[in-house]
Amino acid sequence: MPVLHAAKWPPDDDGLPPGPGFPSDGGGYGGGDDGNFKKGRFKPIYVILALAAVGAAAAIFIVGGTKSAEQLSPKQIADEKKNTALMPMAEALPKWRAWAKQDDVPKLQEEGFTQLAWAKDQEGLPLIIKGLESADHRVRGTAATALLEYGSPAADSAKPALLKALQDANESDRPQIAWALASLHEPTAFDEVMKAYRLGHLAKVQRLDGNPSFDPEMLASMVPLDKLATLAGDESESVRQLVATVLSRNADPKWTDALVKLVSDKSVEVAREAAVGLGKIANEKAMQPLLGALAKADKDSRQKFLEALRDGVGGRGLVLALKSVDSSKRDTEKFQTKLIFDMLKGLEDPRSGDLLVEYIARTQNPHWKTEAALRLAEIGDIRAVPTLGWRMKQDPLTLYSKDLDPEYRMDDNERVVSARMLADLAVLYPDKRPEIRQEAYDGVYHWIADKPQPHANGLRFMAAADAKEALPKMRGWANPSTPFPKEGQQEFPPVWATAQSALRYIGWMQDPQAWPMLENQLRRRPEKVDATMEALLQGGMAVMGMSLRAVGVGAAHGFAQWGDSKAYPNLVKYIEDKQNNEQSRIEACFSLGWVATDEQMKEVVKKVHEFDKPDPKTQLIRGCFLETLIRHPAPEATAGLVDLINDKLDLEVRHQAARAIGFGGMTPAIQTQLFEKLKDPSVRNDAALALLVGGDEDTVRRTIATFNDVDPAGLEELKVIYNQSFGYWSDKNYESGDVARWIKNAHAASRVRVRDALQDWPKLILSRAIQGIDYDNGPHSITRVQMRVRLDRDARGADDKKRANAIAMLKFMGEKGVLMALKSEQGAWQEPARQAFFELMNPKLTVEALPETKDAKASAGGNIASPR
Secondary structure (H helix, E strand, C coil): CCCCCCCCCCCCCCCCCCCCCCCCCCCCCCCCCCCCHHHCCCCCCCCCCCCCCCCCCCCCEECCEECCHHHCCHHHHHHHHHHHHCCCHHHHHHHHHHHHCCCCCHHHHHHHHHHHHHCCCCCHHHHHHHHHHCCCHHHHHHHHHHHHHHCCCCCHHHHHHHHHHHHCCCCCCHHHHHHHHHHCCCHHHHHHHHHHHHCCCHHHCECCCCCECCCHHHHHCCCCHHHHHCCCCCCCHHHHHHHHHHHHHHCCHHHHHHHHHHCCCCCHHHHHHHHHHHHHHCCHHHHHHHHHHHHHCCHHHHHHHHHHHHHHCCHHHHHHHHHHCCCCCHHHHHHHHHHHHHHHHHHCCHHHHHHHHHHHHHCCCHHHHHHHHHHHHHCCCHHHHHHHHHHHCCCHHHHCCCCCCHHHHCCCHHHHHHHHHHHHHHHHCHHHHHHHHHHHHHHHHHHHHCCCCCCHHHHHHHHHCCCHHHHHHHHHHHCCCCCCCCCCCCCCCCHHHHHHHHHHHHHHCCCCCHHHHHHHHHCCCCCCCCCCHHHHCCCCCHHHHHHHHHHHHHHHHHHHHHCCHHHHHHHHHHHHCCCCCHHHHHHHHHHHHHHCCHHHHHHHHHHHHHCCCCCHHHHHHHHHHHHHHHHCCCHHHHHHHHHHCCCCCCHHHHHHHHHHHHHHCCCHHHHHHHHHHCCCCCCHHHHHHHHHHHCCHHHHHHHHHHHHHCCHHHHHHHHHHHHCCCCCCEHHHHHCCHHHHHHHHHHHHCCCEECCEECCHHHHHHHHHHCCCCCCCCCCECCHHHHHHHHHHHHCCCCHHHHHHHHHHHHHCCCHHHHHHHHCCCCCCHHHHHHHHHHHHCCCCCCCCCCCCCCCCCCCCCCCCCCC
16 A cells, blocks of 8 residues: 655644644654554554644634734734633633634634534534535534534534535545544445545544544444445455454354454454454354464463453453463463453453353362452452352461462462452342351351451451341450550550451441440540650650550541431540540541531531631641531531631641532532632632532633633642542442532533643543542442442433433543443443443543642641541
8 A cells, every 4th residue: 555645734823733633743644554443442542632723712802893813913812712711601602603603713713613512512513514614624624523522413414514525625624524424424425434544544533622533333333234344355454453343343143254264364453353253252163263363372462362352342251261271381371360360350341240150160279269259249249259258268378289379378368358349249239238148257257256356358348248246246356355555555456456447347337335435435545645646756655646546546437437426526525635646536527527417517617717726736626627528518518618718827728628618519609709719819729629629510611711821830739739639439429429520520621721731630630539449448438349330230220310420430430341331232321331431442642740649648737638
């Protein structure tokens, strides 16, 4: 195939690069990589962002007329863009529609198209379609790209205009127009679209926000599969790969012969796509060549085949691939099997359940049996319980051979993780707790009672499974008979570390005998003993102080799990005693949010104002009570905190007040007050933080736009305090819609330009933070397993809003397996899940600098919205 030389784009008047879909190096869409699909969905297509010019200019409207493009200075353009971005959506939409009509001001028109498309404005759609007639090919390209935001069937009326525009398109707009036709499933354009594909043009098309757009499923949807299948022998490698991919995604047994041929293709990219289809068909005729290809593949090729099965077939393909493991050498067998189980863990595909159950039944290897059961539990499959219950009874020193499996004898991690998974399953299936206890109680009890000190995951299972029979033992761990450490004692008794966990979990079990026990632990400190961190650094107090901290934290968490407002005065008294340990008082403030009524929360707001002295100990109490307000959404209460966003207060207290307002619930009146505070440089970032967390999407869009006039250092500071605001995720955050709001707001921010750069950082920070929920993180925290299963349930439910939110969260969490399962099944969830999976597998390349992650545990008066 001849190589097309890259055409140089004419520079824009303002020196900025061209519009959406254009490579930033000025190159055209030609190239010698034969369509470039071999770099497709398994290695996401990263295209250097070049969107700065989309709407980089706007119009200046003058009474009696409009100034022409030649008369607009860059400053005037920037001012008009900034001023319009600050308007509420209802006021901005008419401006954008007017810009979209300005066919004599190309850059203005492109900005109008972009904003109307992002708003999915129905009045703007005809204006965008009209833009396909523009004499400026760049304007046509932007119009075609804008249609992708509307999609089919909403933008189907654009097909005639797109077909007409394609006839006289050039290199600058043909890719976008061709791809818009593919996305709208227009069959008559198939041959022209394929031409663009062969030249490598389509793989480089971006959406308006810079995200990759090319999806082979869209291309395949233009014509019947029979027509596409005729290209299986095409001389173009990328076309053969496309055919293999599309046939694999449909996986009809009638394509078996074609896929068998393609799995032996000289190109490993083609072969691995065909392997996906054979894995889906999974009959005897299909599996033999698939397993043969896996067995013959070298190490690198085998890895690529397995990745293809993972990303194409999902968990079932990986379990089937276990049959291809080379068992001739023990080390090779271990390595290949571990690789597959690690991939299964990274995928978490709920469709793999049946095959994992079959594998457990047939394997004799205790390690892989355990691994399979853990993979089952991680997808929320209760069939994992019998195997995990069995594993809890097995000591690794007797289960594994010191000669054959020494690595499995080095620790007890298999039981640690098994207990954690059993607890998660007990939380997810409250109606099945009797059966779970029957299968697993003896094993877990044996494990925790057989050790000098029980593991916290074992205690967590007892609480989650409501194992009342364990209460006598739990009480002993929560309130040990060992004498409490005295001043000057040098050795730390581990029973008090155990007490911290046991107090929390006995509170979870709401044992009536435990209530006075929790109260008494908060009164453990002798009257004259100073248990603050400063005192602990002095000689003789460390052991007693550590023990006081442990029982204080444990009792506070026990009350939080219990959730009874009768604990309110106990916790308040503990918090306000300045000689109690600061860390345990902070946890008491956290717990106060879980026990207080809405009326009691109003009292907390009063306390925040009362503790206004500048000394550090008083400021700690104020910041501590703000943590309470973060944990208990009460808009009427948090409305009284707006006055704390002022430059007279300590910086960290202001940050915490902003978080409390944002997390605690925000009314439109509060949003208006905070938006006014954005005008004050001294408190701008705190107001912005509160709005980012608790505002609505339109207010967030306008908030970020205000930073066009701010020193760049101010925006960097906002990134830091936003980054420090996420570390604890509760079941209530999910149930109340908080997480969904945070994601929507981060998405709204990503469509705002500050100094011509889209603001992706809130999405990146939030996505990174939500990856940290693998483990129990304190009272009422939600684990990744729990979140995964609940989102899957909501995505399949009848509530449209819950479904949309669930799919958005699954994408943010990187839950490939659940999205693959959803997109493979008929239902209202199928298409949004397909789009979410595509975006997950084809992320936007960004050079955004993010603040480092860190444990944001509070110091005095500092950030306490942190991991526990």
